[in-house]
Amino acid sequence: MRKRSGEPSPHALLLTELIRENRVQMLGCIRQEALQGCRDRAQFDRLRGALAAFPERSPAQAEYELAAEFFNLCRSHGVQGSRMDYLLCACSVAWGLPILTRDRDFTRYAAHLPVTLVQV
Numbered sequence: 001m002r003k004r005s006g007e008p009s010p011h012a013l014l015l016t017e018l019i020r021e022n023r024v025q026m027l028g029c030i031r032q033e034a035l036q037g038c039r040d041r042a043q044f045d046r047l048r049g050a051l052a053a054f055p056e057r058s059p060a061q062a063e064y065e066l067a068a069e070f071f072n073l074c075r076s077h078g079v080q081g082s083r084m085d086y087l088l089c090a091c092s093v094a095w096g097l098p099i100l101t102r103d104r105d106f107t108r109y110a111a112h113l114p115v116t117l118v119q120v
Contacts, residue, residue, distance in 0.1 A: 011102055012119040018100070025097060026054040029084050059091055066090035070113050077107050089115045 008016070018024050031051050038044035059067075067083070067090035074081060089109055092099050098116040099106060110117055 011100070014118065014120050015100060024054055025057050025095075026051070027088065027091060028056055028058065031056065057061070057095070059090070063087065063090045063094050066094055068111070074109055074112050077112050079112060081105055084090060085109065088090060089113055092116070 015024070017104045019066070031054075034051060035044060035047060039049055063067075064087065067086040070089050071081070071083070073108055074086070085103075085105060088099060089106070092115050093113070098118045100118040106115070107113060
């Protein structure tokens with residue numbers, strides 16, 4: 001959701017609104033992915049501090065098993081994806097939460113899975 005200059009993207013504006021309304025949950029893998037994108041230590045430290053405000057929700061056995069089911073179902077339809085993407089889909093479905101993403105892979109998953117995507 002990075003944008004180097006100009007006005008914030010529609011996705012960034014929506015995320016800001018969701019944060020203000022306290023409607024964001026974060027998996028540890030998302031925290032890790034965001035922090036891995038930092039270019040230097042100062043940026044890493046700022047982002048880590050900002051992300052610390054979000055409570056972390058951890059998947060349980062049921063979410064991991066659902067992720068495996070989703071992986072197998074999509075694979076049977078010729079759709080490939082990462083283990084992490086399917087875990088995100090499983091947590092989203094199990095917890096009744098939509099996914100805000102710009103990753104087009106999730107649109108492919110949503111054609112076969114009962115996942116809800118936030119469209120901007």
